[in-house]
Amino acid sequence: MATARYRAASRPLLRQARVELEQGDNRQASEKGWGAAAQMVKAVSERRGWEHRGHGHLHRAIARLTEETGDEDIRRLFQVANSLHVNFYEDWEADRNISGGLDDVERLLDLLEGLG
Secondary structure, eight states, rough: HHHHHHHHHHHHHHHHHHHHHTTOOOOHHHHHHHHHHHHHHHHHHHHHTTOSSHHHHHHHHHHHHHHHHHHHHHHHHHHHHHHHHHHHHOOOOOOOHHHHHHHHHHHHHHHHTTTT
């Protein structure tokens, strides 16, 4: 089942992001952080029958989940994950910001796991 595959990919990506940050590869750490968040959004979306094939679909899923739960942290934390994705291309974030972003992604994963 795709839901389980997406969910199973999420936490290992976050762990790998932390390893890559420790090794000084900020771009890959950032992208793996984004990937961890995206995989969990895909898992929740798949379970609910929502489209999740592109970035726009993921953002719409987050908007729906935020509205459904009333939890603005879902939206805010996903925006942090998105900023990590941008950092993959721009490489402008300091190590500390990436580390904090990965902590925020972990909180997002915790919130999303409870939703699907």
